[in-house]
Amino acid sequence: MQYHAQIYVTLRPSVLDPAGTAVESGLGQLGYAGISGVRIGKYIELNLEANDEADAKGKVDKMCDQLLTNPVIENYRFDLTPVAVTA
């Protein structure tokens, strides 16, 4: 069974986000008012083979811990969608 995973990686709230701060001040300079709390993270899409949804969940969790995210400074969450395989 093929699954499509959409993984959202965000910096932990306690970690400073200089890129977010830069974007926030950039938006201010472009004339946008009332913008706050800009945080920049990563968005990863991938397809994986798994036996069922629980198996896919476990695999994505392991991938995130091992390679895709830095668990010291980042949080992640993800959505899984079964991919229809055309016969």
Next chain:
Amino acid sequence: MQYHAQIYVTLRPSVLDPAGTAVESGLGQLGYAGISGVRIGKYIELNLEANDEADAKGKVDKMCDQLLTNPVIENYRFDLTPVAVTA
């Protein structure tokens, strides 16, 4: 009215994603089989002031075109959630 925007920025499908390819081969070397189509994008969160949802939508669209994304090589989509203001 305060809105929370979650913006997903992805490379257009026709644009090569070397970082995604590197992650895909990295996952392969870690022993994960059946992984394909790894694409890496950006995930941006921000809060903004707007009169209503249509106004917020227009503002986020303009910000994305002007600063947050590169429309030549990237697509984006976003979700808006009204933020409850505590009295």
